[in-house]
Amino acid sequence: MRVSVIGGSSVPPETVAVAEELGERLASRGHKTVCGGLGGVMEGVCRGARAAGGETIGILPTDRRADANPHVTVPIATGMGHARNALVVMNGDVAIAMDGGPGTLSEIGLALAHGRAVAGLDTYDVAGVEAVASPAAAVEYVEAEAGETG
Numbered sequence: 001m002r003v004s005v006i007g008g009s010s011v012p013p014e015t016v017a018v019a020e021e022l023g024e025r026l027a028s029r030g031h032k033t034v035c036g037g038l039g040g041v042m043e044g045v046c047r048g049a050r051a052a053g054g055e056t057i058g059i060l061p062t063d064r065r066a067d068a069n070p071h072v073t074v075p076i077a078t079g080m081g082h083a084r085n086a087l088v089v090m091n092g093d094v095a096i097a098m099d100g101g102p103g104t105l106s107e108i109g110l111a112l113a114h115g116r117a118v119a120g121l122d123t124y125d126v127a128g129v130e131a132v133a134s135p136a137a138a139v140e141y142v143e144a145e146a147g148e149t150g
Helices: 013-028 041-051 081-090 102-113 135-146
Strands: 002-007 032-035 056-060 074-077 094-098 118-121 129-132
Touching (some): 002 041, 002 081, 013 032, 013 041, 013 094, 013 135, 056 081, 081 102, 094 102, 129 135
Parallel strands (some): 032 056
16 A cells, blocks of 8 residues: 655654654555655655655655655655645555645645645644544554555
8 A cells, every 4th residue: 555644845754754664664564655855854764764665655845856855765755846736645545644734734634635644743733633642553543544554
């Protein structure tokens, strides 16, 4: 299954560490990670996924694949800025949101509008987002909602 991981690009190191744990857990269960391909939560989840041998898809806001963080295995340049948020969400079967700013909030809204299950780790309290306390709980929730396991 493809899991869109959405979250802040400027986050504290402890949030990056949680994102890395999430990426490891997703990859170890056989899931591919889709994200915005830049820093912060995106880089953390990609680093963790790659450490566990997983595939990471980075849908970039810029027109240069080279702008992807070094842990993205499939960089997709869009040149679309924030409009690429729809592509991040549409290329995942489910979504996990972490922390974040207005871009994350827009991705949560898009995910919900397109019927994607969304788990939230220390992010916005929005109707339809399942608040979870850990990466393990996030993965368990989206797997159950998608009817899949790793």
